[in-house]
Amino acid sequence: MLYHLFEFLDSNYNIPGTGLFQYLTFRAALAVILSLFIATFYGKRIIKYLQKKQIGETVRELGLEGQSEKAGTPTMGGIIIIIATLIPVLLFARLDNIYVIMLIVTTIWMGVIGFVDDYIKKFKNDKDGLPGKFKVVGQVGLGLIIGAVMYFHPDITVRRSVQADIAPNTTAWEEVVSSKNDEKALYTTIPFVKKNEFNYEILVSWLGENAKDYAWIVFIPIVIFIITAVSNGANLTDGIDGLAAGSSAIIGLTLALFAWVSGNVIFSNYLNIMYIPRMGEMTIFIMAFVGALIGFLWYNAYPAQVFMGDTGSLTIGGVIAVIAIAVRKELLIPLLCGIFLIENLSVVLQVGWFKYTKKKFGEGRRIFRMSPLHHHFQIKGLHESKIVTRFWIVGIFLAVLTIVTLKIR
Secondary structure, eight states: OHHHHHHHHHHHHOOTTGGGGGOHHHHHHHHHHHHHHIIIIIHHHHHHHHHHTTOBOOOOOOOOTTOGGGTTOBOOTHHHHHHHHHHHHHHHSOTTOHHHHHHHHHHHHHHHHHHHHHHHHHHSOOTTOSOHHHHHHHHHHHHHHHHHHHHHOTTOOBBSOOGGGSOTTOOTTOOOOOOTTOBOOOEEEOTTOSSOEEEGGGGGGGGOTTGGGGTHHHHHHHHHHHHHHHHHHHHHHTTSTTHHHHHHHHHHHHHHHHHHHHTOHHHHHHHTOOBOTTOTTHHHHHHHHHHHHHHHHHHHSSSOSOOOHHHHHHHHHHHHHHHHHHTTOGGGHHHHTHHHHHHHHHHHHHHHHHHHHHHHHSSOOOSSSSSSHHHHHHHTTOOHHHHHHHHHHHHHHHHHHHHHTTTOO
8 A cells, every 4th residue: 555655656746765665675674574563562462352252272181291281372373473464565565466466365365264263163162173174175265266366367477588678777676677578378496407497388288289278277286286285284383382483484584585586687587597577576475474473473482372273374374385386486395395394294194104004903003103293202302492493493404405496406
């Protein structure tokens, strides 16, 4: 909103200072500052409201140290993350940008699914919450929307060659807006490969000359899978104080860097990566998202004063997945979101091995003492704050590896 207001004032009245809103970096800085302020200042008020409504966590007895102390801690704190993200975005981002619109829809969509799940758990006295099939339907629905928009919307394009678009007198901070070389194509990035652009249309090349028109048959299911997998991975990671919020903030900062360089014609040309027109605006959303996560971590760090619940974890996973898809870095998700991946795999392996050994030997056996993986380390005697810190360190390491894929091929 403020972007459009200040753009009007700058172009019509030339008021000093209003031109600052034309700079992505300035608006991204404002977004992260405001989101931090909202999450920390108003987050306390939201926590008090949740306490007043007795929206406390019901803890199952799993034999974990310090588990009983968590009973009654307010949950549904993901509302803090959602509010602290959306308010700066609505104020500072261009609301006519298709990438910003997709992320706003994702935040609200996944937030509603998570909220309904938490609501059923707390107010309907159903510890299982929203049945899993309905969660999957919601995730698939979002995947259909995002996949269709990515494929069909005319504003979602790429520019693989930008050298000719750079004017001789262009400075490193100016962006060329010529669209003569824009392509409506389903390119993505393959990490650590020299010619690292992959076109999903290749997967349907067997359909003949008109294969390009049917690439959505492959692309949309892939988008659905990614959104479902990442949102579930974030949900499983949210098991101990600060783990999901901190890990997601690290991932978010990395994606913000990718969005910024991919949306800047100078940097994308220098790094020899796809230039994605209109992508830079997404940086504002991501920085607001990161600020909200860090602000939430103020209250979610050990010992947690609030839990995010599915309202937060499903939203976080959905947003991260959509950002990665939009910035054409979805094949980097197993590396960048490695924490989510190992948490997911630990559950799949545990359940699969238990069922297999029970069928073969008549007695179920386990690979880990407990899954997801963070609970395994808890049972081994590590304090949860140490587990969280070490997971963050691993997350930072994975983020650095992800960033270096920009040049190491």
